[in-house]
Amino acid sequence: MAIITGPGPSLRSQWLGEKLRELRTAKKMSLRVAGEYLQRDASTMSRYENGEYPLRRADLVALMTLYDVSDPKMRADLEQICEDAWQRDWWDSHKDDFGKDFINVPWLESRADRILAYQHYLVYGLFQTRDYAMAVIDQLQYEEDTPEQIARWTDLRMDRQQILESENPPRIEAIFEVSVLKRITGSAEVMRAQLAHLLEIGEREAISIRVITEESGPHKGSDGSFMLYELPEPYAAVGHVETRAGGLYVEAPRTSTFEAVWQDLERSALSEKQSADLIADRLKEIR
Template sequence: MPAIPTIRRRMLGVELRALREGLGHTADEMAQRLGWHQTKVSRIENGRSGVRLNELEAMLDLYGLTDIEVREGLVNLVKEGKGRMWWTPYADVLAERYASYIALETEASSKRTYEMTLIPGLLQTPGYTRAVISALTPGARPEVVDALVNVRLARQSATLRRAVPLNLWAVVDEAGLRRSIGGAQVMLKQLQHLLEASEEPNITVQVLPFASGGHAGLMGSFTILQFAIRNDLDVVYTESDVSNIRLERQSDLATYSQVFDKLHAAALSVASSRKFILHVVKDLQ
C-alpha cells in the first residue's frame, strides 16, 4: 500500500513548513538547495510524502534548527509515523484514498458528518455494512467483502471505543432511514442500533426530514475531521461519484462548517430525532 498521510506525518509537515517560512524561502528554493526534486519539500509539508531520518536531519540543518529537544520531537514524529497501524492486515483490499481517510479518522478528536443516503459508517451494524459493500462492489469475492466488513468494525472500535472516544455529531437525511438496504430485518436492527448509539454521551444524531425541503446539504455528503493538537490539521472530506476528495484550505473548512451549522439547525432536535427514528422502526415491525 502507498504511504499513508497519518496525523503524525501532517504534524511534521506543519512544523517543517513553519520553519521554512520563518526563513522566508519557498519550498522549491529549499528543495533545490537540498538537491531534491522541486516538489519534494511541498509533498513532505502537506503530508503526502514520507521523509527518511537522514533527509529530515538534512532539512533541519539547512533550516538552522539547533534546539535539541525540538529536533528530537520531530525525529520521533518520523519514527511514530512508520509504526504498524491497525488496518495494515487489510492493506490488500483497501484503496489508498480509503486508507488515508481512516488514518486521519482514527486520530481525530471530533467528527461532524452529514449523510445524504446512508447511515454513517461508524454507526452501522455488520449486516447493514455487508449489504452496503455488496451493493457498491458487485461481484466482489466473499473474502473481500468479509475483509471490508471487518475494517468497518475495526474503525468503530478504533474511534468509538478508545480511551478518549471520538466525539461524533451526525446529521442523517431521512432517506438514509427509509432506504431498505439489506431488507426489513437488517434495517430494523440497524435503526435500533442507531437509537442505542444516539444515547452515548459522545454521539449526537439528528435527522433531517424530507419536510425540511431544500437545504444546504443538497450538494452531497461530507465529513469534517477535527484534531485536538492544532486546528490547522483539520480536514474536510466530500464525496464524488468515484472517490472521496480531501480539502484542507481554511476557506474550505469555514465553508463546510457553515453548511453543517445550517444543516443541524434545519434538522430535528436530538429528542425529536429519536422519536422520528422510533416511528420508522415501528413502520418496519
C-alpha cells in the same frame, strides 16, 4: 494544501512534506542544495516534499537545522508528524486491498477530537451494524469484486468502530436525512436491527444523532454527504467526501465551506430527543 484525489501518498506524509517545502522556500533554497546537505539527489527531495516517501527523523532533524527552525513548538510539531508518518497501525494491513487513499480515513478517525458526519443516503459507517454494512457494500460492488473482497471491506468497517469503545472516543455528531431511515437496506430485519442500534449508541455521551425531515425545506447540504474531522495540533481540520473515483480531502482553511454547511444543517435538524423519537417510530413501522 491542495485538494487531493485518488490513490496517493498518505495525508501524514503530505503534511510533513508540505511543511518542509514551506521552510525551504522561505530560505530561498533549491531542492539541489537541500539534497546535497542530506546527501540525497533533488528527485528524492522532491518525493519527500510530495509525501511519496516519509522522511526519517534523523533527516528531519538535519533539515530543521539547515532551515534554522529554532522554535521548540514548531520542532515538536514536525517531529510529531514525522512519527505519525512512520507509525503503523491495524488499518495499514488493509492498504493493498483498499489503497492508501482510503486508509487515510481510519487514521483521521483515530486522531480526531470531533467528527461531524452528514449523510443523505446511508447510515454513517461507524454506526452501521455488520449486516447493514454488508448489504451496503454488496450493493455498491463492481462486477469484478469477489465475495472475499466484500467480506474484507465489511471487516474493515467493523474494525474501524473500535474507536467507539476506546477510553477517549472522539465526539461524533451525525446528521441524517430522514430518507436514510425510510430506505430499507438489506431487508426489513436488517433495517430494524440497524435502527435499534442507532437508538442504543445515540444514548452515549460522546455521540449525537439528529435527523432532518422533509418539512425542513431546502438546506446547504444538497451537494451530498461529507465528513469533517477536527484534529488536535499540529494538524488542521480535514473535510472528506467519498466518490466512486476515490476520496477527496480538503484541509483548513478550505474546510470553512463544510463548516458553513454544517451550521445550516444544525439549524435544519430535529433535536436529539425528537430524532430518537422519530427513529423509534420508524422502527415500529417496519414489518
